[in-house]
Amino acid sequence: MxxxxxxxxxxxxxxxxxxxxxxxxxxxxxxxxxxxxxxxxxxxxxxxxxxxxxxxxxxxxxxxxxxxxxxxxxxxxxxxVPVPVPEPATVTEPPAVPVVARQMPARAPLPGRLLAAIGVPVALFVAYELYENLVAVTHPHTHS
Known part of the structure; x- marks a missing residue:
């Protein structure tokens, strides 16, 4: 080198x-x-x-x-930067005011309404297609 x-x-x-x-x-x-x-x-x-x-x-x-x-x-x-938690004091004096690290907000879960808004129409569409295919197979003269 x-x-x-x-x-x-x-x-x-x-x-x-x-x-x-x-x-x-x-x-x-x-x-x-x-x-x-x-x-x-x-x-x-x-x-x-x-x-x-x-x-x-x-x-x-x-x-x-x-x-x-x-x-x-x-x-x-x-x-x-999170503040490190201080070591416990060995003296029996009243504890000092604790230093609190920054509290991060909790993440919101994916709303159930969003899943229902997407899942219900998809489920209905699939059910309709299955029904149409079953009726066409079992009753071929009723559908064109």
Missing amino acids: RDQFESRETWPFECLRCWHVWEEVYTVRRLTDNYGNEMVVWLRGTVTVQPPWSGASCPGCGAYHVTMFPHGYLRRHPEL
């Missing part, structure tokens, strides 16, 4: 399943060999890993439905 350039990059993520927000720090090595071929190696600590856009999973729930924020987004919006 001829040329080597190394940088640290912080990638902010959000899980679209449990709404967990976190950041991961990567070391990115850009290498050029003696033939001019360029290569990028992603590291977490000393372990080679896939790039952040390639299959990140949520450390909270394990889901792979993850989105990334733009670089520096969480520094401009610290209210999105």
Whole structure:
């Protein structure tokens, strides 16, 4: 390897399943060999890993439905980063006011009315077609 350039990059993520927000720090090595071929190696600590856009999973729930924020987004919006729960105090003093992490709104389930609005007409259409085909087979002279 001829040329080597190394940088640290912080990638902010959000899980679209449990709404967990976190950041991961990567070391990115850009290498050029003696033939001019360029290569990028992603590291977490000393372990080679896939790039952040390639299959990140949520450390909270394990889901792979993850989105990334733009670089520096969480520094401009610290209210999105969950506040860690403090360690319990060993002194028997009254507890301090707890710090509450941002509460994400619950996702609304798919409305049953929407399913009924689509399913009932489809079921009626299929039932009508089956009835027409059965009547045409069993009574061939009544239909043209």
